Amino acid sequence: MIVTAFAAAGAMLLVWAGVDHVREPAVSAARLGIFRSQHGRSVVAALGVSEIAVGVTALAALAVSTPVGRWPLAAQGALYLGFLGYLLVRYRRNDRGDCACARTSAQIGAAGLLRAGTLAVASIAAAASYPAAALPSAPPTGANVVLGVAASLALCLLLHALPPAVDGLARRIGTRRYA
Numbered sequence: 001m002i003v004t005a006f007a008a009a010g011a012m013l014l015v016w017a018g019v020d021h022v023r024e025p026a027v028s029a030a031r032l033g034i035f036r037s038q039h040g041r042s043v044v045a046a047l048g049v050s051e052i053a054v055g056v057t058a059l060a061a062l063a064v065s066t067p068v069g070r071w072p073l074a075a076q077g078a079l080y081l082g083f084l085g086y087l088l089v090r091y092r093r094n095d096r097g098d099c100a101c102a103r104t105s106a107q108i109g110a111a112g113l114l115r116a117g118t119l120a121v122a123s124i125a126a127a128a129s130y131p132a133a134a135l136p137s138a139p140p141t142g143a144n145v146v147l148g149v150a151a152s153l154a155l156c157l158l159l160h161a162l163p164p165a166v167d168g169l170a171r172r173i174g175t176r177r178y179a
Contacts, residue, residue: 001147001151003125004126005148005152006119006126007058007062007076007119007123007133008059008062008148008149008155009152009155009159010122010123010159011056012156013156013159013160014054014055014058014076014079015051015052015055015056015059016156017051018047018049018053018055019052021048021051022049025045028044050079051079054075058073058076058123061130064134065131065134066131069130069131069134070128071127073123073127077123077124077127080116080119080120080123081120084120087099087108087113087116091109091113095108099163105169106167106168107163107169108167109163109166109167109168110166110167112163114162115159115162
């Protein structure tokens with residue numbers, strides 16, 4: 001149940017970040033510091049769509065056990081591993097700027113690295129143990145479902161707030177400068 005709650009929270013965070021990246025691709029591209037053109041905004045928007053698609057399908061796989069359910073969870077783990085790699089490269093370069101993870105700006109630091117690593121491990125563990133990680137594998141009582149959803153939502157909110165709370169807020173970059 002713990003791995004399922006973390007995997008579901010990771011899926012919710014992916015959807016949350018994906019919506020932010022699709023809604024304001026210019027801001028996200030500017031915060032990344034590597035894309036300042038229309039092409040960069042398109043890449044960020046495509047990444048956002050991918051995050052939404054993977055997050056929604058991972059949530060569906062956790063809610064309903066299916067034969068292909070492990071693949072969205074594996075894709076989620078791969079996205080978090082890629083994000084962890086991106087953060088590690090910037091961290092090793094002593095770049096503590098904005099992580100560009102979502103609209104909430106956070107400096108790159110230990111909490112962001114820990115969150116990305118934990119969610120990568122939880123997602124891969126859920127994929128490896130699937131379908132045991134899906135909610136239908138638990139005794140089908142209303143209390144188990146409510147507990148699982150509540151734990152996942154609480155974890156999602158806590159994990160979203162963790163990097164800015166521990167690592168600090170990064171300087172915000174407005175859309176006018178890079179639009």
